[in-house]
Amino acid sequence: MYYERHIFVCENERSPGERISCAKKNSEILKYLKQNSKTSYKGSGKLRVQRAGCLDRCEQGPVLVSYPEGKWFSLKSIEDAKRFLEKYIVSDDLDSIRDLEILDQNI
Ligand code: FES
DSSP: OEEEEEEEEEOOOOTTSSSSHHHHHHHHHHHHHHHHHHHHOOOOOOEEEEEEEEEEEOOOOOOEEETTTEEEEEESSSSHHHIIIIIIIIIIOGGGGGGGGGTTTTT
């Protein structure tokens, strides 16, 4: 596996009146994660955070998905992004950020 962890952050933007989209909030979250994740990450392999188009979970957004584990999250603020980075990416402590996880994986 080339990346030990690969995180896709939806940055899709739609016009007003269309289906809700993630871009407004996720643009600042993507920027924060890109700026801070590489220096914080202590894993043995490579980490990549990148923008993605619509991941089709728009109503649960703003969304991101982390592979290879396939966990989905909704981060609504920079404070959430800090917790995600510190607790999940750095410490692998999923239990402490369960409130950010999108649990219904079957939609
Ligand atoms: S616009 Fe983000 S999941 Fe669809």
